[in-house]
Amino acid sequence: MKSVIDHERAFISLFNQTARYHHRHQVFEDFVSCSVIALQNVLSFCEKREQKYLRIVARYEKPDVIRMAKLLAHVVDGLDDSPGDFLGRVFMQLELGDKYRAQFFTPWDVAIMMARMQLGNVTDHFKDKPFFTLSEPACGAGCMVLAYAAVLRDAGYSPHRYMWVSATDIDPLAAGMAYIQLSLSGVAGEIVIGNALNDERRRVLYTFGHYQGDWSSRLRSALNPAA
Template identity: 40%
Template sequence: MTGHHLRSIVKLFESCRYRHDLYTVFSDWCECAAISLSNAMDIRQRENREARYLDIVSRYEREVVDTFPKIMGEVVMALEAGPQDVLGATFHELELHNKARGQFFTPYALCQMMAKMQVGDDTAALIEERGYITAQEPAVGAGATIIALAEALKDAGINYQQHLHVVAVDIDPRAVHMAYLQFSLMHIPAQVIVGDTLRLEFREDWYTPAHIMGFWSGRLAADRHQRRAAIEVPTAEVPPPEIVKRAPRQVSGLPLFDFALP
């Protein structure tokens, strides 16, 4: 991301500081931007989310509301310049990560290093066998780890928009909106969930346009059914070779990404 776009985004947010709490403005912008993308594709949740959008913008003066699409434009151009955690960087530049808020996002450079370590020669082999790989992120934050994974796959000559599916969770709705927004703009097929991974409590799903356009819900369900059929064999019988070959494979690596089917 160029420094020009980051400075422009920060400046636009700070123009709202004198009338409103900047942390609230940032959170509301993330939710409104996420809703605007979701409502273009996710028909089932459109009505409730549209009502939520109107409720948020009703709290602000026209000048502030007019700033929202300008920020969106700068975020789009920043991501056009290259994969990057634009919103995570903005969050820190606005100094919203202070100790009172108690939230810090993983530096993107560190995420890049971990992603490069994870993507290897066996990744292409898995895609050749199954058609895609999956990544699971239990505490996604702003989405830096997944963005770095997409970048690493791209650098390896793999089209992540067609051969990667992501399931990401975070307990903070604002973080989910940030991740969903960036995944959507990068056309990453993903299901981003508001929930607590440790308690296994999940409340709200956000499906990226790439997930919906790629029919990933049906595709993943069909593969899960196929896997169950492959492994549900009477214990007294020896499974035929083709079933053994289709059994789930374990892939070693960092716990950050899970390349096994869900």
């Protein structure tokens, strides 16, 4: 069985072979966009999204379209082998971070430490309530949210049942990365492309866990317990 490090190396190696006729940052953006569309259309097919996907892949040769699908498979297997910010790590290893936007992703060990400090005794959070909500106003690729989910899981609580997340980022690429990773990791919530400082919500994406856990109803019930 491959380790998560093996999947990261395999992803980077395959990415470097993919569409060398395009700028690296553009290829990564297109990979993220296509992966987001694929995951969304599994939940609910949308012809408009499908047409966007077709417009993107039309710029690529067929072998490179196949490579993009294999890249997503490495993300799936990497997250399945070990929780963590897979896409954030490979993004930084590929030196695609934009220093002018301060895109430096939080190391996983630091995120886990912060999540453990914030959550403390996990059981205490559920003594008088069935779940808690988490707001992440600058989510990046979702590292901190994934760390919270990992700490919950280690304590014996399934994240998609006990935590709902609203994760926002102003950068569509970062938000797309977060959507992919939170969806694949079973986290329930919304990923917002917008600016949390002025409550701008340009686009909202809901994870599979949000629908699976009937979170729209659960959140309404929590806000209106007498309803």
